[in-house]
Amino acid sequence: MNAMLETPELPAVFDGVKLAAVAAVLYVIVRCLNLKSPTAPPDLYFQDSGLSRFLLKSCPLLTKEYIPPLIWGKSGHIQTALYGKMGRVRSPHPYGHRKYITMSDGATSTFDLFEPLAEHCVGDDITMVICPGIANHSEKQYIRTFVDYAQKNGYRCAVLNHLGALPNIELTSPRMFTYGCTWEFGAMVNYIKKTYPQTQLVVVGFSLGGNIVCKYLGETQANQEKVLCCVSVCQGYSALRAQETFMQWDQCRRFYNFLMADNMKKIILSHRQALFGDHVKKPQSLEDTDLSRLYTATSLMQIDDNVMRKFHGYNSLKEYYEEESCMRYLHRIYVPLMLVNAADDPLVHESLLTIPKSLSEKRENVMFVLPLHGGHLGFFEGSVLFPEPLTWMDKLVVEYANAICQWERNKSQCSDTEQVEPELD
Secondary structure (H helix, E strand, O other), X not given: OHHHHHOOHHHHHHHHHHHHHXXXXXHHHHHHOOOOOOOOOOEEEXXXXXXXXXXXXXXXXXXXXXXXXXXXXXXXXXXXXXXXXXXXXXXXOOOOXXXXXXXXXXXXXXXXXXXXXXXXXXXXXXXEEEEOOOOOOOOOHHHHHHHHHHHHOOOEEEEEEOOOOOOOOOOOXXXXXXXXXXXXXXXXXXXXXXXXXXXXXEEEEEOHHHHHHHHHHHHOHHHHOOEEEEEEEOOOOOHHHHHHHHXXXXXXXXXXXXXXXXXXXXXXXXXXXXXXOOOOOOXXXXXHHHHHHHHHOOOHHHHHHHOHXXXXXXXXHHHHHHHHOHHHOXXXXXXXXXXXXXXXXXXXXXXXXXXHHHHHHHOOOEEEEEOOOOOOOOOOOOOOOOOOXXXXXXXXXXXXXXXXXXXXXXXXXXXXXXXXXXXXX
């Protein structure tokens, strides 16, 4: 009799378990996808000046909400994973010409040149010189998407192919790209200045490329000649400070470190004959045992210590990171500089963001832009699930460049007017 009375309660218990399981799954989804995070305009750090006021008026994206795709766009991990795996959706195929430059050490540097597809908004000849992220090149989808958009806005684009990154271009010297070597980027810029003497430059760097372009501009004042502005997106500013955070498991940073190290190993080993062959005149500090250590490396720091720093003769990893980081060069940049990072970038620890914040508080030419979402080079936009081909990042860089071009045009017109008035008097 008691058993007959208790049996109706079992379905209710099972329903409760199911409901609790569904609630738990929903809770995990909400937390993992960060669905409760609000959308907001990016945080801006700058000094009040004529330039900053003009930029706020001329660049609506700086003051408008950045709205990522509703379902997954507020997760920095998914934004980063989509960028890393897919690049962009429906990526265009801009047509360009590949240029080859022989460096002084025998290395063959390459870059791709894309002509503008429309007249620029100020009618001037403007060239964007672009440095991609780690081990990237002009054929990557996020680069193709950005170049196509820039071309349609009247920009000529020159995109550096990192030394050793293109699978069909063999190394012609025992050296490949490193974290902060500016030789190849400088050679590309000098080619553009010589070939197009009337052009003005907009310098753009993504991730590792951001470090390279900022270091290049700060190395000497001459490197800033004919440069209108510089934009750096998602860089970490200091490799020395970043190395500690890359070994931590929070935000899965150690896992990303392993994946990037694995990719770097594949690239280095694809060039092992050029780098480690018996016929190669290797750097004195580079030994055959370094190749065996490379096979077992599980982090970028191990690869940098055993191989990369030795391409340029650094005595230690600390010296390599200190010398190759742009942090010590940023204060020497005098052209307008926009630094962009995402607050949810899983690769760039929040402690590193004090560097651009501090710089923007001291320099009138610097603006630091920090949206809540975007991940690492993601910045996808879209309504619910599917992202748009063009990202917030692509539009912001071009919008900022257009505003700077207009700012410089207004300045030159004002100076011309001031010169005419004394002549009339």
